Ligand SMILES: [Zn+2]
């Protein structure tokens with residue numbers, strides 16, 4: 001099978017031929033139809049996440065067809081958990097210390113075939129073509145977890161407007177919330193997409209906010225956005241850091257946190273998040289905006305994502 005492989009962090013992916021993987025007990029073999037490109041893939045490729053399996057097939061938003069049954073399945077970031085630890089046994093499998101992640105410790109979907117543990121795969125809602133379904137699997141469902149952890153906030157700020165935010169703004173509007181999109185100053189492409197999808201305001205993430213926020217979700221990876229978001233937050237509000245990697249957060253005066261403000265992260269997903277979000281997406285209905293690339297152009301897709309040039313989500317079509 002054709003695959004795009006990472007040999008070492010900091011190097012481009014290489015197009016290679018690999019043997020089709022053999023499914024182990026409890027796994028399915030999928031013919032990959034599409035695989036979303038996520039910022040986390042960049043963190044893996046750039047070596048910001050340590051100890052990746054090498055060589056590695058990246059990609060954790062896999063839309064594939066079970067070669068035995070023909071069923072269309074989605075494979076998310078959470079690839080395996082132990083099922084035994086205190087986190088797994090208390091509905092928090094996203095925190096399992098022995099968890100293994102797709103496209104990081106397990107080969108992912110930048111390839112013509114992939115294997116995945118069946119119990120972590122999701123049936124995908126009808127009505128989404130393969131490429132449009134792919135971003136639901138990480139941008140959508142980890143974003144959805146972040147939105148849930150933001151609480152009942154009415155006035156919601158999104159810091160960074162990429163794949164996750166373009167999905168979550170639609171969910172938040174459908175829930176009756178107000179959304180403010182904070183981007184790089186002058187990022188007109190992201191700002192116009194945000195307004196088109198229901199944000200009521202867009203502007204510079206480091207400039208003044210138009211109103212107090214009840215919660216903020218920081219999708220971007222710049223630590224300086226955390227005190228910026230705190231500055232915009234009403235008392236009792238929450239800043240949720242949605243990314244797996246962030247640059248250091250600069251120190252800030254305690255007064256920004258005072259008033260029962262909260263800063264928290266969101267880690268990974270549970271299967272329950274996936275089931276809830278994939279039932280919700282067609283009800284909203286969430287529409288995903290995707291840029292499609294052939295498998296061999298994975299490096300171009302990653303480069304555009306790194307440069308902040310992708311409108312919506314990038315997807316490899318296999
Ligand atoms: Zn566990």
Ligand SMILES: [Zn+2]
Pocket residue numbers: 038039040041060077138139
């Ligand atoms: Zn992801």
